[in-house]
Amino acid sequence: MMRRAGLPGFWLLMLTLVLGAGYAGLQAQASDHKKVRVNKDESRIQASADESLRIDNAKWDVERNRLYVDGRSSRRATVVLADAASGETLSTVTADRRGQWRVRIYGLNETPCRVRASSNGSSVEKAVEHAPSDCSAPPPPPPPPPPSGGNLGELRVLAANDLGMHCADLDYQVFSILPPFNVLHAQVVERGQGGGEPRLLSDADVRLTYAASSSPLDPAGAGSINTTSGYTAGGVPKTNFWDLGAITGKTLAYDTYAVLYPYDSGVGDSILALFEPLPVDRGLPVPDINELLAGNLVPHQQDMPGSANTPQAFSRFDRDLAFFAGLTVQGQTIGKVIPGVNWFAADGIPILPVDDQGRSNAYPLMKVEARDKATDAVLAATDVVLPVASEADCQTCHAASDDGYSGLASDFAGVNTDADPGNDFMVMTEAQALADGLGPQYLLNAAKVNILRLHDAKHGTDLDNQRPVQCSQCHYSPALDLAQVGPVDDAAGRQQTTHISMSRAMHGHHGSLTFGGGDVFPQMPTPDDPARDQPANTVYPGADASLTVTEYVLQETCYQCHPGKQTQCLRGAMAAGGVVCQDCHGNMEQVGNDFTGQLSAANPAPDGLDLGKRIPWASEPACQSCHTGDAASPNHPAGAVVAPDGIRLLQAYILGEPDAKPIKVADSRFAENESLYRLSNGHGGVMCEGCHGSTHAIFPNPNPMANDNVTAKQLQGHSGTIIECDTCHEPGSLGITLDGPHGMHPVNDTRWVNGHEDLGDKQPELCTTCHGTDGLGTVLSRTAAERTLPRKEGGGTVTLAKGTEVGCVECHENKITH
Template identity: 50%
Template sequence: MAPVASEADCQNCHVDPIDCADPRLPADLQSTQCTGAAVFQTPFQVATIDDAPGDTPEQKLLNAAKINILRLHDAKHGAKYRNWDSNKQLVSMVCDAAADPNDPDCLDNQRPIQCSRCHYSPALDLAQAGPVDEPEQGLQGRQQTYHVSMSRAMHEHHGTLPPYNGQTLFPSMPSPAGRDPQVAEQVLEQTCYQCHPGKRTQCLRGAMFSGGVVCQDCHGDMEQVGNDFSLKVSTSNPGDFVLDGSLRVPWANEPMCQSCHAGDALNPNHPAGAIVADDGIRLLQAYVTQQITVPGVGQPVKIAAVHHAPGSRFAENQGKNANGQTVDVLYRLSKGHGGIKCEGCHNSTHAIWPNANPFANDNIAAEQLQGHAGTLIECTTCHEPTDKGLPLELEGPHGMHPIADYNGPDQRWNDKHEDVFEKSGKAACQSCHGVNGEGTVLSRTAAERKLKCKNSKGSLCTSGQKFVTVAKGTPIGCANCHENELIKGGD
């Protein structure tokens, strides 16, 4: 059977719409929205919920869709099928299901079958060998250098489909600037979440999702994702992979933290054409859309040109590839403060802490380690609050200073941070606390804090007040607890 996640909605296009509304299905799976777009336009014998294998109506519906995908593939491409013969040569082995439904050269008659036999996927290439051919394996041997990647076969094909009966099958995601969250969720359901686990599994969750970020904001639309390094490859042009960096390699060339977190308050480092968030620091989209020229390709190629800011305090690591070239290291493999993996403090790529659901399992680790959800930001989680174990310097993750809280075990920064200000200069403070010390998203409190009032000139401190309680999420500025030294003067 074609390997498709059980949460995928292939049935929306790949079964007869009558089957989608079958009353034997669970109520939450019954639908009148299935289009039949992929079973009515190309003639083939359509599998139905009544003749597909499976123990339940739901399994039969999903399996009918998978069978129809194989039969559609046979109907559209069977005349061009090739396979390895006993002499290890790739020869024509035509599938003609219309003439012989049991034709052994048809994919539908080779079930179970793995798409990666022809379409390379780095996700399955644990040895990182790249696309390979296996003529010695005969009929089951891989022939990946003769075909586009699995990512291109899926994303580019579906992303460029014309409307069906006046209906756009995969609508475009609106720009993130001023986007209606409900519209974004609807488009997400009709695009990425038709195949990727999201509606129930919620692979994309956490801080970015809570902030309104969706798949297209980082990766681009389906056409952009599909225009990858295998764009020029075909059975008549095998192995012509584009590896000059202009086209993405799935799972290897991905958007990075630095793509949106390109700088700080003092040096925003916004690239040309970037969509900037209201805070004036972060970006709302990790790339700019470009039409590029690829040698040997007649038409311009639409790509998502990801922003690179290797000098950002939030940048991932860099390393050398096999050719000695400097390349970016993926977030999940990058390390930061003390050699700790970035994921150790921020969690996994699509589930960055915190999860907005206060009862989510995602939050448990941080709550147990530091007492509240979110990025591991409390220095005393790992360090003893002493001048030796935790010096009052800007040597924390991303150039942070120790966190001060009179509710916690370490109050030294609140008492003595002026020493660092005098030593390091105001620029060190402005990077996160704002050019004028007004406070920014980079200086927001991760939890409720109790801070000492230095004098009554602080905006949160009245005359004679010794301490002030600051709510979670408050941007800490230089004028909260005392007069603003950044405005007052200094270098």
């Protein structure tokens, strides 16, 4: 059936606002394939489709003393909400005719850490966001005793994922954005002993392995473990990545990703063919970039532990790290060799967000073990999250209207009245995807097919007949440029030199779309705008009244594609502090305004690249962009959005900055020593992520049961930044010193507490950097845990609660103001 794309935008908008989720009911009965006209204007309006039992939001509002939970179930179903830990019933509610339900509970004596919704014999659970630290959780397990052995002293393992979240497709039949590919970095510290300094070990001292681990407090379910990406314990496949494709007879991994590997004339194929058939649980080959820079091709592959949970070795130890060091553009070297990273690296672990019981878990744990090279005995171990998500909602915009969505990027695809039949394409519905065997993600795959057909209609390509497609074959993505060669063209593979990057195609294109006189993707108010905290429906009619403007805009922009509606990519301390994506990265158009904007057939890369623009994945905001200084010298640039504490900034770029270029304050005590936080190190050569956690998941996670907190609890006994000096140093060995990380004094150290008087008397200005110019404490002097300290004046002790902004007066007179 032919559908015209010329329905006037005003009337389409009015129909959608009036009918909302019932919009799908307007669609006439039609065949599974429909032909529609394409134009350059696309939009989306979300409709309700999924009626299975689920919890969408579970949040604790401390100011209102209120628990808010909402979700979906079958229509008119009775839903019982309970505390998942105690089983105590909190409320009973009946879903409406659309299967939506919500609960608001005020004045609870004990806030649940996790809630359970039950209906018709089914139940689901979800962790409560912003739950207090004393919520109703079972007590955490004690940190494991550190094992030791051999001729080495007591060891500590510091480990982190590089990005805080990796994304991966589950289905590779149509097209793929990203493969199952995770990165784990780890350092081994020999604890100081006999008054000596701690020492970073290398592969000459120990070898490192990883294996799946679990936590009894895991919000996904007690003991959730992810050993394999092949099949669940019940025999259900987690992905088809390793399945053999019908066309080539090779794996879908090959069919999708061979185009990103160089063509080998001797093989007559992509060099990825040399690794076929790729066995289940084995990741894509990754060139050792340090060897490649020296002219040697040394590929590595990382495996999942498998159902037997066999420990897997880290493939590399990097003393130095080449980061785009061999890429020279217009006479300018883009990267550098980063000296002294001294980490063990496992690049390309093919983990997926499905545990062995088939449950969704985006934060699986891996146990990283340091082993004796001679005996293989475990000398030390730490659990760390290997985060992964498959949360992308292409169907929101690109699914057919017959499937309950607006169809504005499929059926109607805008309001172009050009009658050129070459701009028509056949819209696939979920039913047609089922008939074509594009399962089990039928709806998502139908939307993916519609994306390919839309691309073909607009740009004259033939992608729908070339499935599976890897988007960065043409749209360069540094994240998938494993050899770090930049945009290239090669035989039967990449064709990137004349096309915009993947970031510009996704962020820039979608961010520029308008509909009905407004932006398709709304703009986030600045951090100092009170509108952020208003109910969303006061600004956006039809929005969920339970959402703030901030939450609504996030869901309508970044979280349409990036994990955020269910999986939390941005979590930890930054998220708990109210930071959102736009505060660091800018809006979608600013993110997409990168160095490939001028590329064309007449102006190809490398000469056509604009090095004055950002390079995706390599040009990112830094810690120093918001942490510009300290309490004594804040170093705020003009136009900065300053936090209420007067020290930190709320936005990584100044107001009015058109490209959202990050603020740089290289002399800040919190500045990285390299271009990116994830590549930087500091105190004693320890990687920044080793103490502060992964990018986007900075310690601590506000959910006390979160797997993200396990690492810190094992290393120092409590969550948060690794701040306890005796994690790596022998207790009492440090003396009166300010040589700690960022110029800190020893923490929770009796020797310091009793002996810092002379320093405070003679150089009080050194105290003001963290404790404030008034000596009353600041956010920089907060206690990371409850402390009981000896009181020198008057004797006895003083107990400081976690989070106390410590000044002089807690223990003695104010030495700074007197």
